[in-house]
Amino acid sequence: MTPRDAAGNPGAAGDSGRWSDLDRPPLNAVALRRGLVQEGGLWTGIDIVPRTGSTNSDLVALAAAGKADEGTVLVAEEQTSGRGRLDRRWTAPPRSGLFFSVLLRPAEVPVARWGWLPLLTGVAVATGLSRAAGVDTALKWPNDLLVTVGGEERKAGGILAERAGADGVVVGVGINVTLRAEELPVPQAGSLALAGAVSTDRDPLLRGVLRALEEWYGRWRAAGGDPFVSGLQEAYTAGCATLGRTVRAELPGERSVVGEAVALDGDGRLILATEEGVREPVGAGDIVHLRPA
Structure with a gap:
């Protein structure tokens, strides 16, 4: 007889310990x-x-x-x-x-x-x-x-x-x-x-x-x-916790940009306002939150 888990799915023989965590x-x-x-x-x-x-x-x-x-x-x-x-x-x-x-x-x-x-x-x-x-x-x-x-x-x-x-x-x-x-x-x-x-x-x-x-x-x-x-x-x-914060965007090509995340554009890109007065759209990259909103 094939062992089954609590959802009725087949399980491996001798695998009953996998279902022992009641939480x-x-x-x-x-x-x-x-x-x-x-x-x-x-x-x-x-x-x-x-x-x-x-x-x-x-x-x-x-x-x-x-x-x-x-x-x-x-x-x-x-x-x-x-x-x-x-x-x-x-x-x-x-x-x-x-x-x-x-x-x-x-x-x-x-x-x-x-x-x-x-x-x-x-x-x-x-x-x-x-x-x-x-x-x-x-x-x-x-x-x-x-x-x-x-x-x-x-x-x-x-x-x-x-x-x-x-x-x-x-x-x-x-x-x-x-x-x-x-x-x-x-x-x-x-x-x-x-x-x-x-x-x-x-x-x-x-x-x-x-x-x-x-x-x-x-x-x-x-x-x-x-x-x-x-x-x-x-x-x-x-619902976005990134907006209103100073962030660092780590971009492809080992480039990074620091600025305040001020908006999302129509393409879903994050718009950063830098200290130089530039508004830079970020479409791909890793975002690091540098200060609370």
Whole structure:
């Protein structure tokens, strides 16, 4: 007889110890599909794997092979080679967070506006977690989720978008949910639990995030990707912790720019006002917050 976990998924023989942490139960795939996969809705399938290298890499490969439709969601209970921007690695204990990727094909939106998808996902994640976890979150441009732990700003999540063929984008999300202080990979990291979340039950958290993502994606797509008409630019600006701060932008080619982050332009670029009186748009790079807002 094949051993199964609490969600009804097959498990490896002799692997029962993986489910011994009662604070970190497995996700319930059946319930998630029942709650999210609806006729006429965005989400067309939800698959949960116990362990993989990277959900983004897996879903990009499935899309390339013609084995994934728009709205496919791939979730891993554990990622061993999760990636963030600049190819940074993202690792966490099994079932301590939400690690998932979604396939989007925004055919109605000009490709020039697809750069808004990571920002849109950030707004959706912050919206969903606020509703389901009751924790205040902020967005660090372009793709980090921040929470407050002990009065300090900490990174609790990240977003990575990758092209999937000519017509698709895979957006990956990693969120630390129950990570304990002694499990933090770096002192600047945080988790929803450490930020005082009222709930760390991953099933309703994932449902909340995916419902918010469906809502924002639908609104943006209906507006032809226009960030102003869809309300996306306003929403991101309202939740962005980077705006109003002095920051250092570390740019490709080992160049850096220091200035005050004053706005987002229509392409989702961060506008820095430098001491020399120059307004420089930053479309790609690493942002370091140098002083509080």
